[in-house]
Amino acid sequence: MRSKVIVQLLNVQKTFHPSGVRALRGANLSLEVGSIHALLGANGAGKTTLVRILAGELQPDVGKIFVDGKVVDFRTPKDAMRHGIVLVHQNLSLVDELTVFENLFLGREPRRLFFLDKKKAEDEIGKLCEKLSLVALNKRVADLSMAEKQKVEIARALIFGARVLLLDEPTAYLGGSEEERLFELLVSLKRTGCAILFITHDVDQALKIADRVTVLREGETVLSEETSKLNVQRVIEAMGFRSSEPSSVCAQVGEELLRISDLTLKTGKRLVLDRVSLSVRQGETVGLFGLGNDGQFDLLEVLIGLRNPSSGRIFFQTCDITQLSIRERRRLGIAYVPKDRLKEALNLEGSILENAIVNVYREKPYAKFGLLNWDLLKRYTLDMLKDFEVKTVSVAQPVRTLSGGNLQRLILARELFQRPKLLLACRPTSGLDVRVQDYIAQRLQQLKSYGCALIATNDAEEAFGLCDRILIFSKGKLKRVLHTEGLAEPAVLFSSVGGEA
Ligand SMILES: Nc1ncnc2c1ncn2[C@@H]1O[C@H](COP(=O)(O)OP(=O)(O)OP(=O)(O)O)[C@@H](O)[C@H]1O
Ligand SMILES: [Mg+2]
Incomplete structure (x- = not known):
């Protein structure tokens, strides 16, 4: 026919x-x-x-x-x-x-x-x-x-x-x-x-x-x-890409950077997180995987301070941060990439510059005696854009005129450019073309030399591609741990979701 x-x-x-x-x-x-x-x-x-x-x-x-x-x-x-x-x-x-x-x-x-x-x-x-x-x-x-x-x-x-x-x-x-x-x-x-x-x-x-x-x-x-x-x-x-193998630099695992003990989060009667405990060391990229919204994204919201846990404690480099504000946590070196980037991470009416500097403009040396050093902030933004190959015409361009993938790059660039000790990222490679996905994987490898990352995802390929260890979540509970080394394929994640810890 x-x-x-x-x-x-x-x-x-x-x-x-x-x-x-x-x-x-x-x-x-x-x-x-x-x-x-x-x-x-x-x-x-x-x-x-x-x-x-x-x-x-x-x-x-x-x-x-x-x-x-x-x-x-x-x-x-x-x-x-x-x-x-x-x-x-x-x-x-x-x-x-x-x-x-x-x-x-x-x-x-x-x-x-x-x-x-x-x-x-x-x-x-x-x-x-x-x-x-x-x-x-x-x-x-x-x-x-x-x-x-x-x-x-x-x-x-x-x-x-x-x-x-x-x-x-x-x-x-x-x-x-x-x-x-x-x-x-x-x-x-x-x-x-x-x-x-x-x-x-x-x-x-x-x-x-x-x-x-x-x-x-x-x-x-x-x-x-x-x-x-x-x-x-x-x-x-x-x-226009050449297919490449992701680099695999072996990083040494160092001191414990993050420890969560018995963290519980309730909204109304629903248990969003049920007594979650885990520890992440410098040099590790740890995945939090669930098939849907199984608490993995909520956990990152709690860790950056957007939501208060109902009970349990969070330690960062031995310091109890459970009661700290988002800004205080960021100052300690914690970065965050939210799931719904357009709504939560960007001011769509603002320029690229305004969006690029949100984490730093109130800090020294960019702000002194209440005055902003715009030259320095512009330099900072240009360096960041160059480093992450965000394609722009000028930093004054409204951020909403960037393509979807370039917006994602800008958000990741903003968080990684500050060399965080702990990166909390929801679905970091979604919406990125394969070349940039490889690039993000490389940046996460580099991060290992001074920090660690927690990646919340419902995409098995992403969890496998980026993480050394994957914690499987189901309905707010941490079910089991999978080490990705030696595992043949992401499909095992699906079969492991149903199992008990
Ligand atoms: N409203 C706009 N004003 C100015 N430039 C724009 C606008 N929309 C898109 N562009 C530019 O046009 C080019 C193509 O953008 P488009 O959004 O079509 O890309 P895309 O293929 O969908 O990319 P992605 O995979 O990142 O979503 C980009 O350089 C983008 O910055
Ligand atoms: Mg697009």
Whole structure:
């Protein structure tokens, strides 16, 4: 059977002003009915810009978009939606304070939606929610997991009658089993005739799930091919990378830097952390792994001082820090990378400079007698950006104009640049292209010579790739410890979650 192209992008170009960044300089892409298409490329290659153009959020300077063979001119997302094209954002766009139900209809007039037959529409929404296992329609979005939020976004798109679904890094915050469920859902949508385009940095994942792969490099389509004709090597090379083995410098393990004893955290009646004890020594990178939100991320929030434990104590270099403020802990050399970076780690209205200096601007020598030394702060920022290869035009540029991966790099750079003794990081490599993932792994190796790291994750590959020792969490309890050396593959993490300590 001949495949049917539903959407086509031809020689699309886009430059952002006033910076003059050429995000797209010749992008081509065809999406077919009933198929899954993966879009890959290094951080800043133009992937998000491309899908935003397809979704009517941005207009191309040059080039054409065809839908069902006819040229279209999308001025707004509504124009794209009228053709059934909907974008699920890299940073989900739901309103936390509203319920799932309210979010499903946000910004849409129920009259339009129900104009045919209200009863029938309600039945269909019921069926859809069942299919997506969206049961808690009355729950506040703030109380949902990342995977659940994503489902709400997808449901929103489908309720509107999407036949082309664009997903910008849908797996960036998902754990292994959540990821699998998302892909099952995408495959079932494909069977109903949807065309699905998803952006990812994971080449294996793209080759496994997608029917076709397109690679963007510096704004140009350099590869577009059926997955059956591709292999990992070819895709990585098209992205402009050489595949490399991660370096394995053996660091000596030194004195104990962190000790936690009997830490318990309760929210309401729920036990988020249940008598967790552990110790980390200088030279170690320790993973905290759970399949979903099993307390591993909450533990890091407690360690940096964002939340108070219900009981238990935290010692850092023999000093009891349980009662210290975040600033006091940071001064001791503890750094933190939160899970939801855009909401918790950045001031999106601020410049790159303002975001880069948040941890230091109140400290000497950057502040003296209440005055800030802007020259020094600028120098500090430029050195940091250079060191971590954050691509920018100027430090005064608004931080929100950086690509998703460059934002991640900026946050990691800000934390690592200060040479912390203890790095607390949630999902540090998610959203980064493979080259930067390797680079972060190298930086963690360097950190070992003077400090240690705790990595909270629900991604088995990440835990395996970065950590020497992985502590398995399940429902707030520390279940067991795995030493990664000599273990064949990340899959053992899944099987070990169910076991007892
Ligand atoms: N609104 C904007 N204003 C100015 N520059 C922008 C804007 N959006 C993106 N850019 C720039 O365009 C280039 C491409 O960005 P884009 O977000 O499309 O990359 P990406 O491939 O999605 O990268 P990542 O993998 O890091 O998410 C980057 O250099 C980015 O800084
Ligand atoms: Mg992006």
